[in-house]
Amino acid sequence: MAVLDEQGPFIESIDAEGFTKLKTFVNSVQNPNGLLWVTRQSSVECQDPRFAQTIGFTRTLRNETSTDIAVCEVDSITSPENLATLVKVLAQFQARSQDGVLGPDLEYVISKGEVLVNRIFPAALDKELEDKVSESEAYVTMTQPGRMESLFWASQPPTDPKDNEIEVEVYASGLNFRYVLVAMGIIPPPKSLKFGYEAAGVVRRVGSNVTKLRPGDRTIFVGEDTFSTVVRVPELLAQKLPDDISFVEASAIPIVFLTAVYGLIDLGRLTRGQSVLIHSGCGGVGLAAIQVARMLGAEIYTTVGSEAKVEYLTKTFDIPRSHIFNSRDASFATDLLRETGGKGVDVALNSLSGELLHTTWKCVAKWGTMVEISKRDLLQNAQLDMGPFLQNRNYCCLDVDQLRAERPEVINRLLSFIMNCFSNRILKPIRVDQVFPGSAVLDAFRHMRQGKHMGKIVLEIRDAAGRPLTGPVQATKITNLQLDGSASYLLVGGLGGLGRALSVWMVERGARNLVYLSRSAGGSTQHDKFKQEIESMGCSVQFIRGDVTNADDVTRAIGEASSPLKGIIQMSMVLRDRMFEDMTFQEWETTTRPKVQGTWNLHNASLAAKCPLDFFLLFSSLSGILGQVGQANYASANTFLDAFARYRAGMGLPCTSLDLGAMEGIGYLDENQDLLRKMKGTGWRPVGESELVEALNVALMPASSPQEYGDAFLLGVAPTVPLGSAESSTRLSKDVRMAAYHNIGRGQSGALPANDGLRAFLSSVKKDPSILNSHEAVNTLALEIGKKLASLLLTGDVDLDIGMNTADMGLDSLVAIELRGWWKLTFGFEISTLEMLSMGTLEALGKRTADGLKGLYNN
DSSP: BOOTTTSSSSTTOOOOHHHHHHHHHHHHTTTTEEEEEEEEOSSOOOOOOOHHHHHHHHHHHHHHOOEEEEEEESSOOOHHHHHHHHHHHHHHHOOSSOOSOOOOOOOEEEEETTTEEEEOOOOOOHHHOOOOTTTTTEEEEESSSTTTGGGEEEHHHOOOOTEEEEEEEEEEEOOHHHHHHHHHTOOOOOOTOOOEEEEEEEEEEETTTTOOTTTTOOOEESOOOBBHHHHHHHGGGGGETTTSOOOHHHHHHHHEEEEEEEIIITTOOOOOOOEEESSTTTBBHHHHHHHHHHHHTTTTEEEESSHHHHHHHHHHOOOOOGGEESSTTTTTHHHHHHHTTTEEEEEEEEEOOOOHHHHTTTEEEEEEEEEEEHHHHHHOOOOOSSGGGEEEEEEEEHEEEHHHOOOOHHHHHHHHHHHHHHHSSSOOOOOEEEEEEEGGGGHHHHHHHOOOOBEEEEEOOOOOTTOOOOOOOOOOOOOOOOEEEEEOEEESSSOSHHHHHHHHHHHHHTEEEEEEETTTOOHHHHHHHHHHHHHHHOOEEEEEEEOSSSSHHHHHHHHHHHSSSEEEEEOOOOOOOOOGGGOOOOHHHHHHHHHHHHHHHHHHHHHHHTTOSEEEEEEEEHEEEEEHOHHHHHHHHHHHHHHHHHHHTTTTOHHHHHEOOSSSSSSSSTHHHHHHHHHHTTTTOBBHHHHHHHHHHHHTTSSSSTTOSSSEEEEEOOSSSSSSEEEEEEEEGGGGGGGGGGOOOOOGGSSSOOOOHHHHHHHHHHHHGGGSSHHHHHHHHHHHHHHHHHHHHOOOOOOOOTOHHHHHOOOOHHHHHHHHHHHHHHHHHHHOOOHHHHHHHHHHHHHHHHHHHHHHOOO
């Protein structure tokens, strides 16, 4: 038995002399005697992570020396209870046998009088980290902004309404085109990744300061997450709903009438006898604006995109045919100016973008006002002709959601006015084009994207009896993380291949200030090029040259961050691989100090600076879990990191350790192919980028309780063949910790996606790119693209032919944007929407894909 850790963490405090003695000591250990090393507890509860270095160190020694070196963790070796239990553990260790399929247990923890042993089990993050919450609350979100098909219903934990809030059971919610643009990736998603601006339902509970609404009241309201079964909103954003208006009709009222009333009356100051141009007259806002303009006694001009819509407006509102123009091109300006004698209109309610926005600006009369309700040109920081301002023209922008967030009292005034008009039959609900059940949310989005509807599209979330219509609800926390653009994030190291990929991923999720602490930060042209790339994405970069093992350098890095630090990612790594019996003390320290002392420095400095951390992510390695030969120093440092995550969690502080296996495609091993081949040769599959992204989404997500994720994720513990088979060559075949892997192989040992025909084809192409030279390969790719296009167009099962014209199938610029996102994710290279639209046929797209894959795989 070794009791070296009784007075303190022996390995953590070792010096050169002690290191030499330790090597002599472990070299003297021989089977069948073996060694039982007693240390302090760190695997279950951790009050001092320094003792955990023993765990990784002994795991490597077992594999290097083929000697039984066991570890027993205890709270205190001096307590009588622990001593008695330790004697039993020693007896079991002495009675061990190597004759079975599996070896003996060599890792024990004495915790609360019980003896625990280690086991490693396969797990899927999206299953293991499910929210165990009531199914009565769910909301629409998406896993990948820009991919509409990733929309789904997720569960959410119930909360109590605040003092000024009402809690509403949502029955119906109106769909707005802005969220279609979000789902397609054209405009940025909301930070919450929730959808829905407007809804109607029944009040369930109210806060203590609510005065006008009561439980049981029917209500109409605006919010930021109304595609939900239950919503809590301030009372100022809600009004009582008259009994003669249905929930479906009511859900189509708020946004369109708020836009029409505020735009035409408050901003446009439209009065009786004046003229107004209303674009997209058969859209939701258009139909509401026509009603408001008629109420005011204005002369109405409008644009639409089809003759059917012209007919609807003339029959429904008696608008003269000569006052209805084409919204698809600039001809509406010529027609409008002809009808107004060249004067133009007093108010233009504009929802068009690009050149048609400028054309609308030319239609505004002297002293007139153009009210902008589209965001495309605003987000692109487009320019506007200044000349018309010389004749007292006004240009105003309207964002109802910003009004909701910043001026709720204005929303309250407007909603009160609107509902009073409905009660007095001055206004009436607009046409609802189609109602989709909540379970068909994707179909609703795609229907709106086509632009063929007249009026509003509504999502019905509950039936008449109040039962949710959501369909399957995924009880999971894993969503695409959104980072705080006003905060800074510190990456220690982070300038290698993995760190660069991680940085891009963070910026795509909202990070706008990244700080890098490295001994070589900014010292190469590669670093300069990387900085330019990140800055071109709208993110500032600070390079701070320093050593994470130096506490002053760490304090300086945190202090120089341009905004409050909300996340730390510890990626420092120095490898000095050598068998332990040949390893020098300098090689030991060079590898362990950046991870051990560096992590302590980051912990202490962030506490001293009172950093409001959302996450503290430690990049660890499976080397510490599996005991990689030649890496006793590295394994020791990484088991320290795993314990440190537990240590911080016990303090109520965020921290997660990510134990990575061999990364394929990015990172250190990808840049060192010999080492990657060596890792693959051990019988373990490499980790793909998609698995890393899934783990990061969870690891960086703020936990709902401090200890929720206070442990390690193991990525890459998946043998290429079952450990119990004759084909298995890994030295861990007899490791009892791996017992669960003896009957499962790659396909079952993790959350790997199922292989469909396209994945199988791409897998074979990756192994043999010459396949792409065949006509059959082009056919396969063309048909798979055709299947995807058909699904996006909601055409169902169709007989596909590679000669089919994609435009005839329905491919337009909006569909191309969605298809482009799928293309990049599936094939791994970019194609512009313009190029996609110019291809013409499925066969041409198949050839383009084959050529792109050739370049990708032959490189």
